[in-house]
Amino acid sequence: MLRVMIIGCGAIAPAHVEGYLKFPGMCRITALANRSISRADELNSRYGLGAKTVSDYRDALGNVDIVSICTPPREHASIALDAIDAGCHALIEKPMATSLDECDAIIASSKKENRVVSVVAQSxxxxxxxxxxxxxxxxxxxxxxxxxxxxxxxxxxxxxxxxxxxxxxxxxxxxxxxxxxxxxxxxxxxxxxxxxxxxxxxxxxxxxxxxxxxxxxxxxxxxxxxxxxxxxxxxxxxxxxxxxxxxxxxxxxxxxxxxxxxxxxxxxxxxxxxxxxxxxxxxxxxxxTHENHDGQIANFLAAINGDEGLIADASDGxxxxxxxxxxxxxxxxxxxxxxxxxxxxxxxxxxxxxxAPHFNEKKNDVAHFDDMTITDFKGKF
Ligand SMILES: NC(=O)c1ccc[n+]([C@@H]2O[C@H](COP(=O)([O-])OP(=O)(O)OC[C@H]3O[C@@H](n4cnc5c(N)ncnc54)[C@H](O)[C@@H]3O)[C@@H](O)[C@H]2O)c1
The missing domain is CATH 3.30.360.10 (Dihydrodipicolinate Reductase; domain 2)
Structure with missing residues (x-):
C-alpha cells in the first residue's frame, strides 16, 4: 500500500485527494502538509482521511512513498528534490518548476534515485x-x-x-x-x-x-x-x-x-x-475510465508499480x-x-x-481567499 502526502492544501489539493481516494487498493493518504496547518486540518476533516497533518512537509517525508506537490510554483523544485532525496515518488502540479535548471535537477535526481516523477497535465x-x-x-x-x-x-x-x-x-x-x-x-x-x-x-x-x-x-x-x-x-x-x-x-x-x-x-x-x-x-x-486528475493519478500509480509507462513524465514537464x-x-x-x-x-x-520588466507593481495581497472555487478543463470537452 503506497502512502501518500499532499503538500500544499489549497485550491487544487482536493483534485489530488479525490484522485487518490479512487484507488483505495493501491494507496492511502497518510499525511497532509500546509504551512498554516489549519488548512491541512480542514482538508483532513472534510474528507475524513485520518491523516497526520504537519506544517513542515519534511517532518513527514520519511513515512510516505509518494508526494503530491500542490504548492505555488516557486517551491515545486526544492520540495521535489527533498522528496526524491527521501526516497519518494512525486506528482508535481503544473508548472513543473519555474526554470530549466530546476527541471534538469529534478530529472537528474529522479534518475539517480530511480523514482517516478510525473507532472500534472490532466488534459x-x-x-x-x-x-x-x-x-x-x-x-x-x-x-x-x-x-x-x-x-x-x-x-x-x-x-x-x-x-x-x-x-x-x-x-x-x-x-x-x-x-x-x-x-x-x-x-x-x-x-x-x-x-x-x-x-x-x-x-x-x-x-x-x-x-x-x-x-x-x-x-x-x-x-x-x-x-x-x-x-x-x-x-x-x-x-x-x-x-x-x-x-x-x-x-x-x-x-x-x-x-x-x-x-x-x-x-x-x-x-x-x-x-x-x-x-x-x-x-x-x-x-x-478515469479522466482529469483521476486519470493521471491512475497512470502515476500504475507506473510506480511497473504496470504502465508514464503518460506525462518529467521530460514532458x-x-x-x-x-x-x-x-x-x-x-x-x-x-x-x-x-x-x-x-x-x-x-x-x-x-x-x-x-524582468514589471507591467505593474503589485499593491494588494491576501494570504488566501475564503472562496476556493476554481475552474479547469472539466466540462469544456
Ligand atoms: N492542474 C490544474 O488545473 C491547476 C489548477 C489550479 C492550480 N494548479 C497549480 O497548483 C499549485 C497550487 O495552486 P493553488 O491554486 O492550489 O494555490 P493555493 O494558494 O490555493 O494553495 C497553495 C497552498 O500551498 C501552501 N504552501 C505554500 N508553500 C508551502 C510549503 N512549503 N509547504 C506546505 N504548504 C505550502 C499554501 O499555504 C497554500 O495553502 C500551483 O502550482 C498551481 O499552478 C493547477
Whole structure:
C-alpha cells in the first residue's frame, strides 16, 4: 500500500485527494502538509482521511512513498528534490518548476534515485482531447501543417490579490506559464518542440500583477510547419480551442472536423466524405475510465508499480518550461529565440526574473481567499 502526502492544501489539493481516494487498493493518504496547518486540518476533516497533518512537509517525508506537490510554483523544485532525496515518488502540479535548471535537477535526481516523477497535465487524460490528438498524430489525414492554440481564459483583477500570484519571482510568470501551459503541453505532445519562437507579451487589464496577462507567439518547426499560441486572461466566455490543420482535413478540440476540397480554380467546397472519415476515426477510439486528475493519478500509480509507462513524465514537464522560457525570452528581448535554450543562457535559470520588466507593481495581497472555487478543463470537452 503506497502512502501518500499532499503538500500544499489549497485550491487544487482536493483534485489530488479525490484522485487518490479512487484507488483505495493501491494507496492511502497518510499525511497532509500546509504551512498554516489549519488548512491541512480542514482538508483532513472534510474528507475524513485520518491523516497526520504537519506544517513542515519534511517532518513527514520519511513515512510516505509518494508526494503530491500542490504548492505555488516557486517551491515545486526544492520540495521535489527533498522528496526524491527521501526516497519518494512525486506528482508535481503544473508548472513543473519555474526554470530549466530546476527541471534538469529534478530529472537528474529522479534518475539517480530511480523514482517516478510525473507532472500534472490532466488534459492528456480527457478522452475527447486524447482522441483528437491521436487522430492528428496517426498521419491518416496527412502532416500537421499549422496548429493553433487559443488558450484564452478570464480572470478578474482580484485573482492577482493572492499573495503568490502576480510576482515574477514567486509565480514565475503570468498566463503563459500558469494557464496556457495546459494547451502548450498538448501542442508539444503532438508536435514536439519547435526550432524557434517569436512572441509579444502584454498586460491588458490586471493592474495588480507584474506579469503578462496576454501573450501571442508564432512557432516554427524544423519540418517547415508553424503553430500559433494565444494566451489570455481577458477573454470573456473563455472560448478555448486547439486546432490542427492537416494536409487532408482539420481537427479541433473541443471536437470539430473539417475537410475542404478544391474547385479547378482553387476555391474550396466542403468534402463531406472526408469530414465523416475524420469523425469516424475520432469516434472509434476508446474513452477513458478515469479522466482529469483521476486519470493521471491512475497512470502515476500504475507506473510506480511497473504496470504502465508514464503518460506525462518529467521530460514532458520540462518541454513545457523550455517553450515557455523561449516565449518569455523572446517577449522580453523583442526578438526571435532559437530552441533549445542552453545551460549557459541567462534564461536557463531564474536569474532573469529579478530584472524582468514589471507591467505593474503589485499593491494588494491576501494570504488566501475564503472562496476556493476554481475552474479547469472539466466540462469544456
Ligand atoms: N492542474 C490544474 O488545473 C491547476 C489548477 C489550479 C492550480 N494548479 C497549480 O497548483 C499549485 C497550487 O495552486 P493553488 O491554486 O492550489 O494555490 P493555493 O494558494 O490555493 O494553495 C497553495 C497552498 O500551498 C501552501 N504552501 C505554500 N508553500 C508551502 C510549503 N512549503 N509547504 C506546505 N504548504 C505550502 C499554501 O499555504 C497554500 O495553502 C500551483 O502550482 C498551481 O499552478 C493547477
Amino acid at each position: 492528456r487524460f480527457i478522452s475527447g482531447i486524447r482522441n483528437a490528438i491521436s487522430v492528428a498524430r496517426s498521419g491518416r489525414f496527412g502532416r500537421v501543417l499549422y496548429a493553433r492554440a487559443n488558450s484564452v481564459w478570464y480572470r478578474g483583477g482580484s485573482y492577482y490579490d493572492l499573495s503568490w500570484r502576480g510576482r515574477w519571482e514567486v509565480e514565475g510568470g503570468g498566463c503563459t506559464l500558469n494557464h496556457s501551459i495546459h494547451h502548450i503541453d498538448l501542442l508539444l505532445w503532438l508536435k514536439g518542440l519547435p526550432k524557434s519562437v517569436i512572441s509579444v507579451l502584454a498586460n491588458l487589464s490586471h493592474d495588480n500583477s507584474e506579469e503578462e496577462d496576454f501573450s501571442s507567439s508564432i512557432l516554427t518547426y524544423c519540418d517547415g510547419s508553424v503553430a500559433e499560441i494565444t494566451s489570455s486572461l481577458v477573454s470573456h466566455g473563455e472560448p478555448q480551442c486547439l486546432s490542427f490543420q492537416m494536409e487532408r482535413g482539420g481537427i479541433a478540440i473541443p471536437f470539430a472536423a473539417h475537410a475542404s476540397a478544391t474547385r479547378d480554380n482553387g476555391f474550396p467546397y466542403p468534402d463531406e466524405t472526408r469530414r465523416r472519415e475524420i469523425e469516424a476515426a475520432f469516434a472509434e477510439l476508446p474513452t477513458l 520540462r518541454n513545457c518550461i523550455e517553450l515557455i522560457t523561449g516565449i518569455y525570452k523572446s517577449g522580453v528581448g523583442h526578438s526571435s529565440v532559437t530552441l533549445p535554450i542552453d545551460c549557459g543562457d541567462e534564461f536557463y535559470g531564474n536569474r532573469w526574473r529579478a530584472s
